[in-house]
Amino acid sequence: xxxxxxxxxxxxxxxxxxxxxxxxxxxxxxxxxxxxxxxxxxxxxxxxxxxxxxxxxxxxxxxxxxxxxxxxxxxxxxxxxxxxxxxxxxxxxxxxxxxxxxxxxxxxxxxxxxxxxxxxxxxxxxxxxxxxxxxxxxxxxxxxxxxxxxxxxxxxxxxxxxxxxxxxxxxxxxxxxxxxxxxxxxxxxxxxxxxxxxxxxxxxxxxxxxxxxxxxxxxxxxxxxxxxxxxxxxxxxxxxxxxxxxxxxxxxxxxxxxxxxxxxxxxxxxxxxxxxxxxxxxxxxxxxxxxxxxxxxxxxxxxxxxxxxxxxxxxxxxxxxxxxxxxxxxxxxxxxxxxxxxxxxxxxxxxxxxxxxxxxxxxxxxxxxxxxxxxxxxxxxxxxxxxxxxxxxxxxxxxxxxxxxxxxxxxxxxxxxxxxxxxxxxxxxxxxxxxxxxxxxxxxxxxxxxxxxxxxxxxxxxxxxxxxxxxxxxxxxxxxxxxxxxxxxxxxxxxxxxxxxxxxxxxxxxxxxxxxxxxxxxxxxxxxxxxxxxxxxxxxxxxxxxxxxxxxxxxxxxxxxxxxxxxxxxxxxxx
RNA sequence: CGGGGCGUGGCGCAGCCUGGUUUAGCGCACCUGCAUGGGGCGCAGGGGGUCGGAGGUUCAAAUCCUCUCGUCCCGACCA
Numbered sequence: 001x002x003x004x005x006x007x008x009x010x011x012x013x014x015x016x017x018x019x020x021x022x023x024x025x026x027x028x029x030x031x032x033x034x035x036x037x038x039x040x041x042x043x044x045x046x047x048x049x050x051x052x053x054x055x056x057x058x059x060x061x062x063x064x065x066x067x068x069x070x071x072x073x074x075x076x077x078x079x080x081x082x083x084x085x086x087x088x089x090x091x092x093x094x095x096x097x098x099x100x101x102x103x104x105x106x107x108x109x110x111x112x113x114x115x116x117x118x119x120x121x122x123x124x125x126x127x128x129x130x131x132x133x134x135x136x137x138x139x140x141x142x143x144x145x146x147x148x149x150x151x152x153x154x155x156x157x158x159x160x161x162x163x164x165x166x167x168x169x170x171x172x173x174x175x176x177x178x179x180x181x182x183x184x185x186x187x188x189x190x191x192x193x194x195x196x197x198x199x200x201x202x203x204x205x206x207x208x209x210x211x212x213x214x215x216x217x218x219x220x221x222x223x224x225x226x227x228x229x230x231x232x233x234x235x236x237x238x239x240x241x242x243x244x245x246x247x248x249x250x251x252x253x254x255x256x257x258x259x260x261x262x263x264x265x266x267x268x269x270x271x272x273x274x275x276x277x278x279x280x281x282x283x284x285x286x287x288x289x290x291x292x293x294x295x296x297x298x299x300x301x302x303x304x305x306x307x308x309x310x311x312x313x314x315x316x317x318x319x320x321x322x323x324x325x326x327x328x329x330x331x332x333x334x335x336x337x338x339x340x341x342x343x344x345x346x347x348x349x350x351x352x353x354x355x356x357x358x359x360x361x362x363x364x365x366x367x368x369x370x371x372x373x374x375x376x377x378x379x380x381x382x383x384x385x386x387x388x389x390x391x392x393x394x395x396x397x398x399x400x401x402x403x404x405x406x407x408x409x410x411x412x413x414x415x416x417x418x419x420x421x422x423x424x425x426x427x428x429x430x431x432x433x434x435x436x437x438x439x440x441x442x443x444x445x446x447x448x449x450x451x452x453x454x455x456x457x458x459x460x461x462x463x464x465x466x467x468x469x470x471x472x473x474x475x476x477x478x479x480x481x482x483x484x485x486x487x488x489x490x491x492x493x494x495x496x497x498x499x500x501x502x503x504x505x506x507x508x509x510x511x512x513x514x515x516x517x518x519x520x521x522x523x524x525x526x527x528x529x530x531x532x533x534x535x536x537x538x539x540x541x542x543x544x545x546x547x548x549x550x551x552x553x554x555x556x557x558x559x560x561x562x563x564x565x566x567x568x569x570x571x572x573x574x575x
Numbered sequence: 576c577g578g579g580g581c582g583u584g585g586c587g588c589a590g591c592c593u594g595g596u597u598u599a600g601c602g603c604a605c606c607u608g609c610a611u612g613g614g615g616c617g618c619a620g621g622g623g624g625u626c627g628g629a630g631g632u633u634c635a636a637a638u639c640c641u642c643u644c645g646u647c648c649c650g651a652c653c654a
Contacts, residue, residue: 007585008587008603009586009603009604010587010615011586011587011588011602011603012580013586013587014585014586014588014646014647015646015647017647017648030653032646034645034646035645035647036645044650080591088652089654090652106654107654136654138636138653138654139653140652140653141576141651141653142648142649142650142651142652144647144648149653149654153654155654157654166607175602198617207654214645216653250579320651354590411653411654412654413654414654446654447654448654451654458607465613482612482613483611483613484612485611485612486612488651514612515611515613515614515615515616516612516614517612517614517615517616518614518615519614519615520613520614520615521614524613533613535612535613536613544613
């Protein structure tokens with residue numbers, strides 16, 4: 001310990017907000033170089049290597065083969081796949097001395113697809129699962145939370161190549177299983193969530209989310225069955241969708257609603273249930289550089305529009321809330337008072353919740369006025385009825401009907417079925433058994449290594465510091481002699497240390513001339529799962545074993561301590 | 576990119592509003608010595624700062640103004 005480079009900090013650094021970030025800095029595991037760029041110090045790097053090793057074992061178990069691809073990639077390949085233009089400013093671009101364009105890879109579909117296309121010719125060589133653990137680069141709009149969202153970060157990415165869809169699905173399932181094993185072995189509690197395939201594209205996708213308050217993603221899940229999804233992707237059943245269906249349609253009426261713009265204000269002013277109101281939102285849907293349209297989205301007042309769903313339905317590249325000038329062209333009235341009743345020449349998308357409302361409150365298209373008793377079909381057009389609703393806690397599960405709950409999660413892994421997306425773009429073909437050339441069915445599977453480490457800390461810490469799961473702890477055990485000047489204690493501590501090392505235990509000896517309190521604090525902060533304390537019980541021939549997690553302490557005779565430690569570690573690492 | 580905060584020894588901060596009385600201060604860390612040894616102990620001494628950078632205002636700037644860079648937080652984006 002006296003020679004270990006682990007500069008611990010007594011106080012929280014000002015730059016850190018989340019627990020994992022603070023603790024990694026304080027425990028001397030990482031140091032910042034620039035925004036989103038970090039040094040991993042010896043302790044932190046040991047954790048990284050542990051996680052990598054677990055990943056390797058599980059990838060290999062599924063037939064994965066490790067290789068290593070360059071971080072620096074020629075623009076040419078990205079132009080071929082079309083992503084040079086699509087990826088945007090997040091792609092770190094640079095030029096070499098001859099002015100040739102390159103980028104620092106945020107992912108490796110282009111490289112690997114090219115590699116396989118050039119070297120694999122026959123279905124006999126499939127399926128092929130290739131992976132690497134590489135530094136990736138993304139020029140994040142906003143790096144944050146330490147290594148959780150960094151600009152340079154370690155990622156394991158595996159790519160599967162299959163001859164047909166069935167094979168792809170098999171590979172996907174194998175990876176799904178491998179991912180469960182990896183995260184379980186890392187001591188993480190996680191949920192698997194249906195995700196939006198998003199920019200990477202493809203036909204199916206799951207995210208592995210570590211449950212944590214500080215997670216960046218909101219997820220909705222069902223306790224009764226296994227359903228879980230990103231909020232921006234979730235489907236749900238609205239329990240009270242027909243609450244007003246039995247009513248008789250009353251005549252449309254315009255009422256004065258001064259200054260009542262938001263749903264809250266309108267509902268409160270008129271004394272009606274928010275469920276009886278309809279929100280009208282205008283979006284600008286951009287399809288390409290010169291193709292776009294304004295779309296009106298209608299949704300019941302107590303729900304929010306899920307922009308991801310809307311975007312996916314429209315199939316547009318970007319979706320933004322429309323500017324007031326744009327809205328004015330298609331709808332009368334000021335924002336806050338626009339409604340569906342007198343829209344002209346605009347595409348309308350309605351959520352099913354709107355379809356079922358009777359006698360609704362909507363904007364009147366005139367400042368300070370709303371309509372009451374508006375009825376779909378009679379007073380306004382529903383347009384296209386599509387689920388564009390953001391699911392919320394209290395909705396019912398689409399699979400089993402139980403009540404849905406909301407929590408937050410850290411995305412540590414993401415798996416995709418890519419299908420032909422990249423093999424077509426990169427012209428990657430093989431010859432099948434029927435003698436015909438076919439495109440590979442691909443899948444890609446990522447794990448954020450640093451993020452997994454941060455997530456593990458978010459889930460395993462207490463007021464004193466990190467509580468590492470044995471499987472990814474930088475060391476299994478620390479041996480602390482209490483009195484530096486006590487030769488007997490130092491001697492015994494050193495012996496135990498040597499013996500543990502001989503037995504293959506990852507152990508640190510705190511041989512620093514420090515007060516006991518300092519050593520204990522540091523040990524707790526760094527989070528060694530086990531601590532052997534050589535102190536006053538030595539006069540009875542005993543030393544102390546303490547579990548970091550439970551703070552439970554037991555005395556053992558010196559002769560037995562090494563065996564006990566070894567068996568405790570084995571016990572922990574077994575499942 | 577929009578909004579906000581912050582840049583003062585290694586770390587955490589005060590001083591700034593109301594310019595000069597400060598030789599720029601405090602806690603922690605660091606070095607030396609003494610003492611001590613079960614939860615960041617004590618005493619004595621010591622080293623370390625272009626006050627983020629540039630320009631300006633002024634007799635005088637850490638302090639006021641302008642620009643700039645960095646960094647963190649919230650939002651939109653994303654594995």
